[in-house]
Amino acid sequence: xxxxxxxEEEAFRKEVHDWIKKETPQRWFELDPLFWEETDExxxxxxxxxxxxxxxxxxxxxYPKQYGGSDMSHMKRLILAEELGYNKxxxxxxxxxAVNWVGPDLLLFGSEEQKQKYATGIAKGDLVICLGYSExxxxxxxxxxxxxxxxxxxxxxxxxxxxxTSYAHxxxxxxxxxxxxxxxxxxxxxxxxxVVDMKTPGITIHPLINLMNRHSFNEVxxxxxxxxxxxxxxxxxxGWYELMIALDSERSLIGTAATFQRLLEDLLEYAKERKCxxxxxxxxxxxxxxxxxxxxxxxxxxxxxxxxxxxxxSYESSMSMVFTxxxxxxxxxxxxxIAGPYGQLERDxxxxxxxxxxxxxxxxxxxxxxxxxxxxxxxxxIAQRGLGLPRK
Amino acid sequence: xxxxxxxxxxxxxxxxxxxLTKECPKKLVKELDESDKGYSLELWRKMAxxxxxxxxxxxxxxxxxxxxxxxxxxxxxxxxxILPGPFFSTIVLGGLPILKAGSEEQKRKFLPRxxxxxxxxxxxxxxxxxxxxxxxxxxxxxxRNGDYSINGTKLFVTDANVADYLxxxxxTKETANPKTGITIFVVDAKNPGIKCTLLKTLARDKQxxxxxxxxxxxxxxxxxxVDQGWPVIQDxxxxxxxxxxxxxxxxxxxxLEMAVNYAKERIQFNRPIGTFQAVQHYCANxxxxxxxxxxxxxxxxxxxxxxxxxxxxxxxxxxxxxxAYQRVTILGHQIFGGIGFTxxxxxxxxxxxxxxxxxxxGNSNFHREIVARELGL
Numbered sequence: 001x002x003x004x005x006x007x008e009e010e011a012f013r014k015e016v017h018d019w020i021k022k023e024t025p026q027r028w029f030e031l032d033p034l035f036w037e038e039t040d041e042x043x044x045x046x047x048x049x050x051x052x053x054x055x056x057x058x059x060x061x062x063y064p065k066q067y068g069g070s071d072m073s074h075m076k077r078l079i080l081a082e083e084l085g086y087n088k089x090x091x092x093x094x095x096x097x098a099v100n101w102v103g104p105d106l107l108l109f110g111s112e113e114q115k116q117k118y119a120t121g122i123a124k125g126d127l128v129i130c131l132g133y134s135e136x137x138x139x140x141x142x143x144x145x146x147x148x149x150x151x152x153x154x155x156x157x158x159x160x161x162x163x164x165t166s167y168a169h170x171x172x173x174x175x176x177x178x179x180x181x182x183x184x185x186x187x188x189x190x191x192x193x194x195v196v197d198m199k200t201p202g203i204t205i206h207p208l209i210n211l212m213n214r215h216s217f218n219e220v221x222x223x224x225x226x227x228x229x230x231x232x233x234x235x236x237x238x239g240w241y242e243l244m245i246a247l248d249s250e251r252s253l254i255g256t257a258a259t260f261q262r263l264l265e266d267l268l269e270y271a272k273e274r275k276c277x278x279x280x281x282x283x284x285x286x287x288x289x290x291x292x293x294x295x296x297x298x299x300x301x302x303x304x305x306x307x308x309x310x311x312x313x314s315y316e317s318s319m320s321m322v323f324t325x326x327x328x329x330x331x332x333x334x335x336x337x338i339a340g341p342y343g344q345l346e347r348d349x350x351x352x353x354x355x356x357x358x359x360x361x362x363x364x365x366x367x368x369x370x371x372x373x374x375x376x377x378x379x380x381x382i383a384q385r386g387l388g389l390p391r392k
Numbered sequence: 393x394x395x396x397x398x399x400x401x402x403x404x405x406x407x408x409x410x411x412l413t414k415e416c417p418k419k420l421v422k423e424l425d426e427s428d429k430g431y432s433l434e435l436w437r438k439m440a441x442x443x444x445x446x447x448x449x450x451x452x453x454x455x456x457x458x459x460x461x462x463x464x465x466x467x468x469x470x471x472x473x474i475l476p477g478p479f480f481s482t483i484v485l486g487g488l489p490i491l492k493a494g495s496e497e498q499k500r501k502f503l504p505r506x507x508x509x510x511x512x513x514x515x516x517x518x519x520x521x522x523x524x525x526x527x528x529x530x531x532x533x534x535x536r537n538g539d540y541s542i543n544g545t546k547l548f549v550t551d552a553n554v555a556d557y558l559x560x561x562x563x564t565k566e567t568a569n570p571k572t573g574i575t576i577f578v579v580d581a582k583n584p585g586i587k588c589t590l591l592k593t594l595a596r597d598k599q600x601x602x603x604x605x606x607x608x609x610x611x612x613x614x615x616x617x618v619d620q621g622w623p624v625i626q627d628x629x630x631x632x633x634x635x636x637x638x639x640x641x642x643x644x645x646x647x648l649e650m651a652v653n654y655a656k657e658r659i660q661f662n663r664p665i666g667t668f669q670a671v672q673h674y675c676a677n678x679x680x681x682x683x684x685x686x687x688x689x690x691x692x693x694x695x696x697x698x699x700x701x702x703x704x705x706x707x708x709x710x711x712x713x714x715x716a717y718q719r720v721t722i723l724g725h726q727i728f729g730g731i732g733f734t735x736x737x738x739x740x741x742x743x744x745x746x747x748x749x750x751x752x753x754g755n756s757n758f759h760r761e762i763v764a765r766e767l768g769l
Contacts, residue, residue: 001397001693001694003691003695004393283760283769284757284764287711287764288711295684295687298395298691301687302395302683302687305396315679319683322676323680323684376669379673380672380673382680383666387652387675387679388656389652390656392667
């Protein structure tokens with residue numbers, strides 16, 4: 001047993017830390033956008049930052065070098081993710097989606113040309129890809145999706161609509177799951193995966209305004225959208241399988257504990273400023289957050305360690321996601337406990353504290369634990385896949 | 393980074409699992425829980441033959457030369473099988489402080505005999521104030537004719553009823569700083585001035601009231617330096633807290649496995665109750681608590697083992713694991729339903745130990761306050 005990092009890994013941590021400090025513009029910290037709080041200005045900063053990350057081979061460090069990655073070890077990837085989180089670097093959900101959900105599928109099932117164009121584009125930070133999974137009637141029951149792709153000669157014709165499509169309005173491509181065989185005996189069997197150019201005629205985007213009062217999600221309508229048949233990824237009607245592999249590959253957000261650590265440090269500072277740090281109840285609550293962040297960190301470390309030993313995590317990632325998402329809600333509560341009435345002020349108020357972060361966190365925290373597989377679905381996975389409890 | 397067990401530790405774990413499953417069935421656990429002595433001499437001797445008592449002592453004291461991490465692996469299995477008896481007290485509260493602070497003579501006197509299973513030890517630390525702070529040590533040891541005379545009451549002293557020696561933590565000097573003026577004495581438990589009364593407890597662990605009435609002890613029985621005992625106690629308490637966490641993660645693991653197996657077998661509405669989402673989510677919550685508890689315990693144990701500053705990690709582990717074990721056993725009871733509320737069933741054995749374990753060496757509130765201090769609050 002050894003919980004230490006090697007000297008080389010520690011040196012890498014410092015290198016990443018210094019690099020992020022150098023490359024993140026001060027303006028980013030003034031804007032301080034949480035997830036789902038991006039503006040055009042903050043988006044532009046994060047695009048530029050991610051392209052720089054991409055040029056270092058650090059945006060998609062797990063990818064092979066030939067596709068823009070750096071074949072990085074799991075432990076170094078953990079360190080990289082921690083430093084990005086801890087230092088509040090300009091990266092967000094869009095990076096997680098493209099790099100960890102879409103890219104691995106392209107690398108596993110795509111043609112050489114698709115890998116070169118799309119996976120490498122993701123790794124270099126040149127492409128923004130939105131996720132065309134959820135539909136109004138296919139959320140947790142994703143396999144019930146109704147959007148169709150019908151082959152006509154050298155094209156597929158797509159009809160239907162997707163929802164909760166984050167950053168579709170910024171995206172170059174959509175990573176689309178569509179039904180190619182409506183008559184398949186099982187709903188899982190008739191689905192295929194496509195890359196769709198968002199500039200293709202027939203695509204319309206309707207903004208949805210989220211709880212942060214910002215435009216990050218969309219409803220995307222496909223009306224006779226014609227795409228070349230070469231944009232099919234993997235085998236026709238094999239899409240569900242491909243999609244599940246990608247969801248398995250890494251959905252743990254292994255740097256999250258470090259993000260929370262930084263948040264806790266901000267709260268500790270603020271508690272001292274507000275002189276409530278001697279209050280025994282506040283002390284207990286802050287300590288409990290430190291305890292839970294450590295639990296969360298160990299869950300993340302275990303996943304990285306398992307990958308490094310070629311032990312494939314299955315339920316462990318779901319466990320980590322459930323724990324961290326619920327922890328964020330508790331952190332928001334503790335923030336509110338410390339700040340008292342000041343915690344409810346929006347950031348523009350002259351009385352606002354911590355850039356209105358607590359008010360924003362209280363809203364923002366509702367989204368994780370819902371998106372990307374709700375905590376109920378995650379707990380089903382833990383129980384069924386992890387503990388072998390029967391489905392019926 | 394390697395957060396797994398070594399090959400030797402895996403072997404130790406498997407051997408302990410096999411041995412305890414065979415030699416310490418739940419029937420025996422219940423008998424010992426109900427008995428006044430609380431352990432089986434036959435089982436004790438067999439454990440000594442396996443080298444468990446001397447596992448963490450250096451070879452020069454007839455030990456196995458193992459590490460604190462090896463002990464954690466063993467305690468995890470003891471917790472899994474909820475082994476009753478004074479192993480924890482003897483090794484963690486007796487042997488380790490002697491190894492750390494004892495003179496060469498004391499080490500030679502006690503450690504080989506502990507390793508052979510000939511001695512039972514425990515630490516008489518807490519008092520009626522029921523606190524683990526230095527200021528709570530009020531039992532007095534006063535110099536008398538070149539020796540010391542100990543007076544006062546120790547409470548919640550586990551296994552004192554069967555102990556051969558007590559490490560009595562006593563105040564030898566009143567100073568402004570409560571952490572100075574504390575001395576540890578290794579006291580023969582058969583000293584006529586010692587009156588030991590067994591307390592009936594929730595977990596049936598053998599906690600005692602120990603009254604010292606003019607107990608005369610020679611100054612050779614002082615462990616470490618006069619008035620300087622507290623750092624040794626602190627070190628012992630940190631190790632004991634993590635060792636207790638190790639026991640608790642074993643117990644939590646066993647509870648999870650029992651409950652999951654039952655959920656797969658128990659049929660209601662013509663289907664196993666484990667198909668119901670409510671029960672599945674209980675189980676998912678249990679495994680998160682079990683796994684979460686395991687790795688923070690390992691981390692604290694590793695830091696102690698490496699001699700790194702571990703105060704924060706220890707407090708984090710103890711604050712979390714005690715609560716986690718309790719949550720796991722409560723959900724276990726919920727899954728077992730009515731049958732779990734019978735003395736015949738095994739579930740309550742774990743629940744009782746979870747309560748006791750959470751309290752031992754400081755409860756979650758106590759340890760969260762330490763965490764708060766470590767955070768600079």
